[in-house]
Amino acid sequence: MDAAGRFARYLASHRLKMTRSRRAILEEILSIRGHFTADDLLDHFRRRGREVAPATLYRTLARLVEAGLVHRIDMAKGQARYEPMFGRHHHDHMICLRCGKIIEFENREIERIQAAVCRRKKFRLLEHTHQLRGHCAGCSRTGAAARSAFASGGIDVRSPGRNPS
Amino acid sequence: MDAAGRFARYLASHRLKMTRSRRAILEEILSIRGHFTADDLLDHFRRRGREVAPATLYRTLARLVEAGLVHRIDMAKGQARYEPMFGRHHHDHMICLRCGKIIEFENREIERIQAAVCRRKKFRLLEHTHQLRGHCAGCSRTGAAARSAFASGGIDVRSPGRNPS
C-alpha cells in the first residue's frame, strides 16, 4: 500500500480524520528526499501560498511518526530533523559538526550486538539512536575554511538512495 | 592527578579562576555516584544553605565538560543528564522509558565497527551517542504497574561501579 493509504488506515483506526492539511503535509513530505526540519516544511508551504499553522504541522508530524511513516531525529540542540521512512529500513546517522550534512549508515553487525547487550541486561529494547558526530570528508579536507552552513540553516537535504551503507 | 587538580590545570590553561563556587560544584559532583541533572545539584546546594545561581552552575558544568571531567547526556526531551567521568572510561546508556533508570553498557566490538564505518565514509569521528531506550528488567516484569518515576523526577542515581559492561 502507498503512503497515503497507510496514513489513511492509521487515521481510521484511531478515529481521526483525513483533512486537507494532513493530506497536504504528507504530500509535501513525500516530495522531499532527505532530512528536513519543521521549519523547512513551513517555508515550502509559505512559498506556495498554502499556509499551514505550526501547531498543525507539529501535530501532524507527531501522527506520522506514530504511524511509522516518518522518523524523527532529535538533535542535541536546535530543531529536530524528520525524514520519510516509507519503504525504507532503519538506519543511523553521522552528523557533520561543520556543515551540518547528515550521512546515513546501516550496520547489521552493530544492531545484532546491541540486541545481545540488551538481552544480557534483560532490557526490552524499544528504540535507539546511534549518532556519530564529527567532520564529513569534505569538511575534513578543506581545513577551517568550511562555510558553517550548520548554524545559518543551509542544511543537507540529500539521501544516498534506498539502501544506505 | 585528582579531579580538583585536573580542573585547576584546565582553568589555569584558560586564564580562568578557581573560585569558591567552582570548587563547591566540583566537590558536590564528586560526591555523587551516578547520573544527575542540573536541578539535582541545585537542590543539593539549596538544602545545605549554600546557594548557587543556576547561571553559575550551568556555566561551570560547561567548563567541566570542556575539561573532560564530566560527561553530558542529552536526552530527547527534558533536562540533560550529567555524570562524573573522572577515572572512568567511555560507555553508553540504556534508558528505561518507564522508571527513567539509566543502565550503562560498554562494548568494544560496537565501538570498533563504528570506527570502521567512519573510516569507510572518510568521516572523522569526534564524538558519538548510542542510546538504547526501552524497559528495564524491573519494569518489564511488573506490567503496567510500574510507578512512572520518570515524569515525576525520581530519577536514577546509581552506577554499576568502575567498569560497566
Add this chain to the structure above:
DNA sequence: GAAAAATTGATAATCATTCTCAATTGCGAG
C-alpha cells in the same frame, strides 16, 4: 592594596515545541 580581569547572580531573553480555546470542518447517520 589597587587596578585589571574574571565571575557571579538577578533577571530577561531564547526558541522549539506544546497548549488553549473559539471557530471551522469532516463525516457518518438518518
Add this chain to the structure above:
DNA sequence: CTCGCAATTGAGAATGATTATCAATTTTTC
C-alpha cells in the same frame, strides 16, 4: 442531502531548559 457532533485548525499564549546581559563582587596580579 443535511444534521449534528466529534475532530481539527489556527492564533496566540505558555512552557521550560538553557543562555545572555550587565552591574556588583571576587580573584589574581603587580
